[in-house]
Amino acid sequence: MSATTSPILQTTLAKRFRDARRQTLELCTPLTPEDMMVQSCPEASPAKWHLAHTTWFFESFVLREFLPDYRLFNADFSWLFNSYYESFSPFPEKKLRASFARPALDEVLAYREHVDAAMEQLFERDAEPEALRRIELGANHEEQHQELLLTDILNAFFTNPLRPKYREQGSEGAREHVRPLHLQQFAGGLREAGHTGESFCFDNELPRHRVWLEPFALANRLVTCGEFAEFIADGGYSKPELWLSAGWAAVNANGWRAPLYWTERDGAWSVFTLRGELPLEQIASTPVSQVSHYEADAYARWVGKRLPTEFEWEAAAEGQPVEGNLLDSGNLMPVPVGEVRDAKCYGDCWVWTSSAYLGYPGFRPLDGTLGEYNGKFMSGQMVLRGGSCVTPAGHIRATYRNFFSPETRWQFSGIRLAS
Ligand SMILES: [Fe+2]
Numbered sequence: 001m002s003a004t005t006s007p008i009l010q011t012t013l014a015k016r017f018r019d020a021r022r023q024t025l026e027l028c029t030p031l032t033p034e035d036m037m038v039q040s041c042p043e044a045s046p047a048k049w050h051l052a053h054t055t056w057f058f059e060s061f062v063l064r065e066f067l068p069d070y071r072l073f074n075a076d077f078s079w080l081f082n083s084y085y086e087s088f089s090p091f092p093e094k095k096l097r098a099s100f101a102r103p104a105l106d107e108v109l110a111y112r113e114h115v116d117a118a119m120e121q122l123f124e125r126d127a128e129p130e131a132l133r134r135i136e137l138g139a140n141h142e143e144q145h146q147e148l149l150l151t152d153i154l155n156a157f158f159t160n161p162l163r164p165k166y167r168e169q170g171s172e173g174a175r176e177h178v179r180p181l182h183l184q185q186f187a188g189g190l191r192e193a194g195h196t197g198e199s200f201c202f203d204n205e206l207p208r209h210r211v212w213l214e215p216f217a218l219a220n221r222l223v224t225c226g227e228f229a230e231f232i233a234d235g236g237y238s239k240p241e242l243w244l245s246a247g248w249a250a251v252n253a254n255g256w257r258a259p260l261y262w263t264e265r266d267g268a269w270s271v272f273t274l275r276g277e278l279p280l281e282q283i284a285s286t287p288v289s290q291v292s293h294y295e296a297d298a299y300a301r302w303v304g305k306r307l308p309t310e311f312e313w314e315a316a317a318e319g320q321p322v323e324g325n326l327l328d329s330g331n332l333m334p335v336p337v338g339e340v341r342d343a344k345c346y347g348d349c350w351v352w353t354s355s356a357y358l359g360y361p362g363f364r365p366l367d368g369t370l371g372e373y374n375g376k377f378m379s380g381q382m383v384l385r386g387g388s389c390v391t392p393a394g395h396i397r398a399t400y401r402n403f404f405s406p407e408t409r410w411q412f413s414g415i416r417l418a419s
Helices: 007-027 047-066 094-099 105-124 129-159 225-233 245-254 293-302 310-317 368-372
Strands: 183-186 189-193 209-213 216-219 262-265 268-273 276-279 350-356 382-385 402-404
Touching: 007 047, 007 105, 007 129, 047 105, 047 129, 129 268, 183 310, 189 310, 209 310, 216 310, 225 293, 245 293, 293 350, 310 350, 310 382
Parallel strands: none
Antiparallel strands: 183 216, 189 209, 262 268, 268 276, 350 382, 382 402
């Protein structure tokens, strides 16, 4: 170990690394090589690309710099699997990822093994503190791509006319279990927001800073599919007065009349999930998912409420245990709200907030190429909080800031009301 690196930290990180790498492969076990080639919407990437790109991250930002005599697996991979790091190398257009029939899946898996073996060599040495910081970032990056892999496969299977199931369905709740929605009051005042302490966080969670909150109320649970169906039945998608101007434009430009994976046949709605196509009445008590910020905002206006700010959500979540329907529960879809006894801030669906994704006062991106990880997206995006049914439990925390453009619908994004 170098003087400033603790052996315990290095051992802990090695385990974190191995767990993340194994979990990504496990998520691919229900998939065929052909499944892993599909890129069914511009936002998504093929599973094979996720396998390669997460590997590229460790090769590019850890091994090349910190493992002496590291041998690149394939020099072309260092630009081919770059996602968006302009200062690292040129990279192919995102929409071309479905054309990567080569390298073959076997070669991508061999790339993973090559990099994993080199990482083990690094763990046997005195890894520098900066190398360990990059490894921890890389493990968190891989966990983000685990969530994306599943959301992208859901979209791929939805666009397949056969509507295949990623996993066989289990017991989804019926409508009678719905826990009444009520808004819990919170005192306002001067609070702090942002990460504190020594544990890992992304640069966009810093620095911790003061925020002023007026007294507010936050719903004890997410809005359900059944409740959202009432918005649809009331003509919510055809009432411009409920929508932000850009949202109304998106409704008309895209022909939206329901959340992304809802299909109406003979007057009955069904919802496509990772466990196949399910009748709406069967999952009416599960949180509505795959809605844009615009739909969340319009729904909140329809019921006379609003979306929470990211700081209201964080104030409510601070100090709460990270419990809820996350990836580790294995449900792979939102679960009925009635099954959860106490209000939980985490899981099921990311909560759209009314906060624009901006740097906190004094925000400083990471040095070098990795400064492109989060900072350069701080324009035109909204913050989401709380994680989803496909977020690894060890990945999420009260200060975690996810972000997407407001028209985004392919993520597990839902609605928590505030007033
Ligand atoms: Fe990435």
